[in-house]
Amino acid sequence: xxxxxxxxxxxxxxxxxxxxxxxxxxxxxxxxxxxxxxxxxxxxxxxxxxxxxxxxxxxxxxxxxxxxxxxxxxxxxxxxxxxxxxxxxxxxxxxxxxxxxxxxxxxxxxxxxxxxxxxxxxxxxxxxxxxxxxxxxxxxxxxxxxxxxxxxxxxxxxxxxxxxxxxxxxxxxxxxxxxxxxxxxxxxxxxxxxxxxxxxxxxxxxxxxxxxxxxxxxxxxxxxxxxxxxxx
Numbered sequence: 220x221x222x223x224x225x226x227x228x229x230x231x232x233x234x235x236x237x238x239x240x241x242x243x244x245x246x247x248x249x250x251x252x253x254x255x256x257x258x259x260x261x262x263x264x265x266x267x268x269x270x271x272x273x274x275x276x277x278x279x280x281x282x283x284x285x286x287x288x289x290x291x292x293x294x295x296x297x298x299x300x301x302x303x304x305x306x307x308x309x310x311x312x313x314x315x316x317x318x319x320x321x322x323x324x325x326x327x328x329x330x331x332x333x334x335x336x337x338x339x340x341x342x343x344x345x346x347x348x349x350x351x352x353x354x355x356x357x358x359x360x361x362x363x364x365x366x367x368x369x370x371x372x373x374x375x376x377x378x379x380x381x382x383x384x385x386x387x388x389x390x391x392x393x394x395x396x397x398x399x400x401x402x403x404x405x406x407x408x409x410x411x412x413x414x415x416x417x418x419x420x421x422x423x424x425x426x427x428x429x430x431x432x433x434x435x436x437x438x439x440x441x442x443x444x445x446x447x448x449x450x451x
Contacts, residue, residue: 220249221375224414226382229407231391231400242266243275250284263287263357265372271354273331280356287355287369290326290337296352299324300339304350307343318343321361326354338365382410 220228228245232238250262264279268289279286290296297304300322307318320341327334338361340351353369382388388406391399421427 221378226411229403231403239270239272242270285357287353290352290354303341304348307341311343323361382406386410
């Protein structure tokens with residue numbers, strides 16, 4: 220779990236359980252701790268569809284936590300926006316240019332306690348229709364929430380890749396869980412140190428946003444290697 224570039228939680232879950240299990244408890248502990256330090260801070264939980272669990276959303280609602288979470292498309296959701304999908308297909312057929320619209324709808328799966336507001340992205344390209352959905356309790360324009368807030372989670376995925384590819388966060392060669400979790404913690408500490416160097420030492424320079432896999436960052440970590448090609 221990240222707040223922009225800063226790592227907040229690093230947890231190795233067993234592969235045989237639901238991918239979202241324990242996330243609710245971790246979120247609750249994290250929110251409690253943040254509010255101990257910053258009582259008035261506005262907290263927004265952003266995640267992909269793997270974490271769309273109505274009990275977690277209800278917890279956010281009860282504890283004044285904003286959320287914007289992906290939700291997997293299904294036949295019922297697509298049926299809600301079918302007129303928009305047909306109109307987008309017709310518009311693309313006429314103009315030949317990509318169509319990208321946004322709208323709100325209210326939706327509840329059978330297991331949910333009540334309907335929630337869902338942002339629908341209606342998109343049609345030369346590859347066909349590509350609808351996407353996110354559920355949120357935030358009040359703002361649908362397109363702005365989707366493009367400026369939800370899609371920004373892609374940067375967090377880049378940070379995860381940095382840990383996995385350069386800090387060996389995904390190395391789990393031990394047969395026991397705790398040694399693997401400890402390795403993940405060491406990797407997380409290494410990432411935290413590198414992030415602090417970029418944020419504090421190189422503030423205002425081209426290295427402030429350097430990726431750990433970029434040539435600039437490689438030379439930062441290995442200053443004697445400027446004459447040789449960086450690792451790939």
